Amino acid sequence: MPHTVITQADALSRLPALGELPGVQRGGWAFHLLSENDTVSGVAASRSGARHTDVVFVFDQRQVLGMRVVPDGDGGIVWGTHGNAVADVARRLVQIPAPGEPDAPNVVLPVTALGAPQTWETALGGAA
Template sequence: MTAHATVSTADALRRFPELAELVAIRDAGWNFHLLRNEDGSLLGLAASYSQQQYTDAVFVFDRSRVVANRILADDYGGGMVWFKDGNDIQEVVRDLRALPPPGAPGAPSLVIRSSSLWKP
């Protein structure tokens, strides 16, 4: 059995400062889950935060591939109203966290429809 060393948050941020936004959302109460493929190998990390009206989610696949979205709850129209695919973890997470809540001025409200060419 392989022992895994524990790395403190401070040590992780010293080595990988781009993780600061992930630490911030963890501290704000977001839920984190590891994403694994069929053979159990790690694909990435998912983080989500749900409110009555919406769920915000971030998917980190590596240091240069991160995707985020906001999805409205069915009772509030349903569907994805914001999406960003980028290569800067901090930028993508900050942009998502800067979104106003649904119904507030400047909040995204148009549902983004997927096309038959869209692949998750």
């Protein structure tokens, strides 16, 4: 799905609920406008740590997907959830211990298992 990097102000004007992301007012989140066939389908917000990236996809006010991805090997998903409110999904996401901490999820669903042609980092605008 093609994406365009957008400013925080643009993201918040499109989906004010993104203001409920933890720490959004301090920065650290990157925002991406998701589109297909020139039709906007949602907004993704991503925030990278030293060994992981947290991503929240908002497709409308009631379809929210959160996941933690890691670059290990080919990269993949170590945790995911969905809900109908940004605040609920974000709250669950920030409660997940970081990689290497006790009780951190460590089973990786490889991106290749999803049939994706590229890594998550590349798909969300990071370095290849």
